[in-house]
Amino acid sequence: MKMNNPLFSIIVPVYNVEPYIATCIESILCQSVTDFELLLVDDGSTDDSGMVCDEFASKDSRVRVFHQDNSGVSCARNLGIEKAQGKYICFVDPDDWIEASFLYVINKQIGDCDILVIGFDFDYEDGSTMHVSIGDLEARQVCDKEECMLRLKFNATGHNIFGYIWNKVFKADIIKTNKISFLKDVKFGEDEFFTLACCLCAHSLKIIPIPIYHYRQRPGSLVHQADTLLSVKHKYPELLRLIPFMQTKALRKICHKWAYHILQDIAKKSNPFFYLYYHAKAFAYKWKYL
Numbered sequence: 001m002k003m004n005n006p007l008f009s010i011i012v013p014v015y016n017v018e019p020y021i022a023t024c025i026e027s028i029l030c031q032s033v034t035d036f037e038l039l040l041v042d043d044g045s046t047d048d049s050g051m052v053c054d055e056f057a058s059k060d061s062r063v064r065v066f067h068q069d070n071s072g073v074s075c076a077r078n079l080g081i082e083k084a085q086g087k088y089i090c091f092v093d094p095d096d097w098i099e100a101s102f103l104y105v106i107n108k109q110i111g112d113c114d115i116l117v118i119g120f121d122f123d124y125e126d127g128s129t130m131h132v133s134i135g136d137l138e139a140r141q142v143c144d145k146e147e148c149m150l151r152l153k154f155n156a157t158g159h160n161i162f163g164y165i166w167n168k169v170f171k172a173d174i175i176k177t178n179k180i181s182f183l184k185d186v187k188f189g190e191d192e193f194f195t196l197a198c199c200l201c202a203h204s205l206k207i208i209p210i211p212i213y214h215y216r217q218r219p220g221s222l223v224h225q226a227d228t229l230l231s232v233k234h235k236y237p238e239l240l241r242l243i244p245f246m247q248t249k250a251l252r253k254i255c256h257k258w259a260y261h262i263l264q265d266i267a268k269k270s271n272p273f274f275y276l277y278y279h280a281k282a283f284a285y286k287w288k289y290l
Helices: 018-029 049-059 073-083 102-109 145-151 172-177 190-201 225-241 249-270 272-289
Strands: 008-014 036-043 063-068 088-091 115-124 129-132 142-144 168-171 204-217
Touching: 008 018, 008 049, 008 073, 008 102, 018 036, 018 049, 036 049, 036 073, 049 063, 063 073, 073 088, 088 172, 102 115, 102 204, 129 204, 168 172, 168 190, 172 190
Parallel strands: 008 036, 008 088, 036 063, 115 204
Antiparallel strands: 088 168, 115 129, 115 168, 142 204
16 A cells, blocks of 8 residues: 655656666665655666566555656656655665665754755765765754855856755755746756755755765766757756745855856857856956855
């Protein structure tokens, strides 16, 4: 029998990850806290990833599988959000894995916070592991959203602690009440806009540096430059849509910085000579505001 209103909804978008998906699912199902649902969204896989998901669902009622035509990771995650019934929502990538204490630690730490940022490790194919610091907030676990967003080191490339989606737990009401979703037209850095929108709508965030998430570093995830440029161009108008949520000067400063880096990224990827010109012209502007 399927669970109604579980405490946690764990969403995993799945696409052609047959060698990794079983390990990912097993790490979730062995949690010491069992009050959760696992939503696996098969995004039109051409290998046996979808079949693996169905097999797990046939053996464990906490697993729900949804199959869709290939539409991209954003659409897969959005479907997961639509179907999620939990009080909290978190995202796990299908080639990653989590510690057995993942939900236990989160349940003990989250309290009344709207967003919880967790520690993580990078796992490499040669067996080595690198612990990633989550910034100078490690010694101060609780903070308001402005302090957290200002102190966490981030940029507009998607390679940043702030922009990752899988190292955070979100209160479902924040997402659903404000109708926050992943951008369908963005193939690069879609996580950061979702995170930014959630943070702007949240009241408080909490940091726990305990590494309970394992991000698998593997080849084959490079983004083509043309797709990257197209995605970056989609970022700017979407950022403008968030302006009504920027209630304070500090939040406006954060988004101003974000917009600058997006425009800088467009110039850099369009033409290296134009980038040099743009960078020189913008130096005084950047110095004034950043």
